[in-house]
Amino acid sequence: MPDTTGSDLPVRIVHLGLGAFFRAHQAWYTQLANELGGQQWGINALTGRRPDMAELLNAQDCRYTLIERGPDGDRGIDIRSIATAGPGADPDTYRAAISDPAVGIITSTITEKGYLVGDDDAARIRAQEAPGSAIGRLVDGLRVRMESGGGPLAMVPCDNLTANGEHTERIVLGLAEQVSPALAGWIDSNVSFVSTMVDRITPATTDADIADAAELVGWADQAPVVAEPFSEWVVAGQFPVGRPDWDRVGAQFVEDVEPYEQRKLWLLNGGHSTLAYVGLSRGHETIAEAMDDPACVSALQQVWADAAPCLPFDQSVIDEATQALTDRFANARIRHRLVQIAGDGSQKLPVRLVSVQRARISQGLGIGDAFPVAIGAWVSHLGTDQVNDPQADSLRESLARQGSKTERARTVLAFLDSSLAEDDALVSAVAENVV
Ligand code: CS2
Numbered sequence: 001m002p003d004t005t006g007s008d009l010p011v012r013i014v015h016l017g018l019g020a021f022f023r024a025h026q027a028w029y030t031q032l033a034n035e036l037g038g039q040q041w042g043i044n045a046l047t048g049r050r051p052d053m054a055e056l057l058n059a060q061d062c063r064y065t066l067i068e069r070g071p072d073g074d075r076g077i078d079i080r081s082i083a084t085a086g087p088g089a090d091p092d093t094y095r096a097a098i099s100d101p102a103v104g105i106i107t108s109t110i111t112e113k114g115y116l117v118g119d120d121d122a123a124r125i126r127a128q129e130a131p132g133s134a135i136g137r138l139v140d141g142l143r144v145r146m147e148s149g150g151g152p153l154a155m156v157p158c159d160n161l162t163a164n165g166e167h168t169e170r171i172v173l174g175l176a177e178q179v180s181p182a183l184a185g186w187i188d189s190n191v192s193f194v195s196t197m198v199d200r201i202t203p204a205t206t207d208a209d210i211a212d213a214a215e216l217v218g219w220a221d222q223a224p225v226v227a228e229p230f231s232e233w234v235v236a237g238q239f240p241v242g243r244p245d246w247d248r249v250g251a252q253f254v255e256d257v258e259p260y261e262q263r264k265l266w267l268l269n270g271g272h273s274t275l276a277y278v279g280l281s282r283g284h285e286t287i288a289e290a291m292d293d294p295a296c297v298s299a300l301q302q303v304w305a306d307a308a309p310c311l312p313f314d315q316s317v318i319d320e321a322t323q324a325l326t327d328r329f330a331n332a333r334i335r336h337r338l339v340q341i342a343g344d345g346s347q348k349l350p351v352r353l354v355s356v357q358r359a360r361i362s363q364g365l366g367i368g369d370a371f372p373v374a375i376g377a378w379v380s381h382l383g384t385d386q387v388n389d390p391q392a393d394s395l396r397e398s399l400a401r402q403g404s405k406t407e408r409a410r411t412v413l414a415f416l417d418s419s420l421a422e423d424d425a426l427v428s429a430v431a432e433n434v435v
Pocket residue numbers: 160198199200201202268269272273340341342348
């Protein structure tokens with residue numbers, strides 16, 4: 001892999017999890033902010049487990065095309081905010097990146113399951129070996145930063161989790177504490193955990209997209225990314241050494257991100273997961289296809305009706321969001337595959353659907369009508385060969401041993417929340433939706 005790139009931007013941001021969503025979202029905001037002409041922020045983008053995307057990007061000077069795909073056509077945007085890319089699982093690479101004194105921000109898209117810490121992560125970090133998890137690598141990189149006298153920075157998780165800044169802080173400090181109290185203390189005083197709500201529908205890039213990019217921009221871009229025109233970024237927290245002018249290019253800075261995150265997780269992501277499981281069970285392939293099926297649309301609308309009374313927004317704001325979502329999901333030029341969204345349900349459903357039910361129960365509203373439909377479809381999905389959810393392996397093994405739908409429904413509810421499994425009416429309602 002070449003170790004230099006054509007981009008002259010000074011590296012001030014490290015990104016962990018170089019994937020499509022980061023290239024369509026944070027890298028695009030940074031590109032727009034750099035175009036304003038103030039302080040320039042280059043990104044050192046590190047991959048997760050597989051180094052392929054870093055190799056592809058470095059081979060083309062880290063330049064790539066964002067294809068903004070609207071219902072009526074495509075627009076190609078040249079993105080140059082990545083200065084360099086590297087293999088994030090390689091300890092020399094991530095340690096050098098995170099301890100670089102010029103770096104003042106770390107952003108991450110490590111997915112919901114990326115927040116799980118390995119049992120031996122602390123021991124490995126103490127032994128100066130590379131830990132297996134993404135959070136472990138972050139903590140190890142921060143250890144090297146502390147030891148080399150590096151300064152403070154902001155840690156900005158960009159995953160679909162409630163209060164993702166606080167969540168990351170808890171997990172990072174928990175692991176750091178096991179490594180050494182000195183490291184935990186250093187992180188506590190030097191790392192500012194920022195919470196964000198991120199939103200932009202970004203399906204996995206296909207060969208057809210690579211061909212479209214070449215036609216749009218006239219060069220053989222091997223790493224384009226496709227996204228819808230809509231984008232939102234809501235951010236809360238401190239940046240000890242500054243940040244790009246993201247606020248001047250559409251990002252919203254607020255005191256508390258939680259209401260926005262709930263709105264997005266419960267309406268968009270809860271809707272997505274429901275469409276994924278119900279849609280797959282009805283033979284559909286993409287979100288837009290599911291939006292052509294009245295049964296799927298009615299499940300989606302029920303998800304929204306269940307969540308609405310628990311969201312701290314006026315009904316008019318919720319109606320505007322759901323109307324926009326209806327249009328966004330129906331954009332048939334975006335081929336967002338249901339199997340992609342169906343992956344890792346064991347990590348996604350707790351924050352997308354179960355949390356809504358907890359809020360409903362605590363407000364005396366009872367379980368919503370969409371929940372048994374979505375969970376029943378998930379139970380069915382877990383019995384198929386389309387599952388991509390390593391954290392659900394043992395759940396699937398127990399389901400395979402059970403005959404009746406009622407037993408399977410109860411097992412899945414118990415996995416999500418033991419109190420839900422004690423509600424016999426809910427267990428039967430879920431069982432009725434298992435196909
Ligand atoms: C989707 C999200 O794959 C999934 O689980 O629900 O990636 C969704 O497309 C984004 O959160 C939209 O901002």
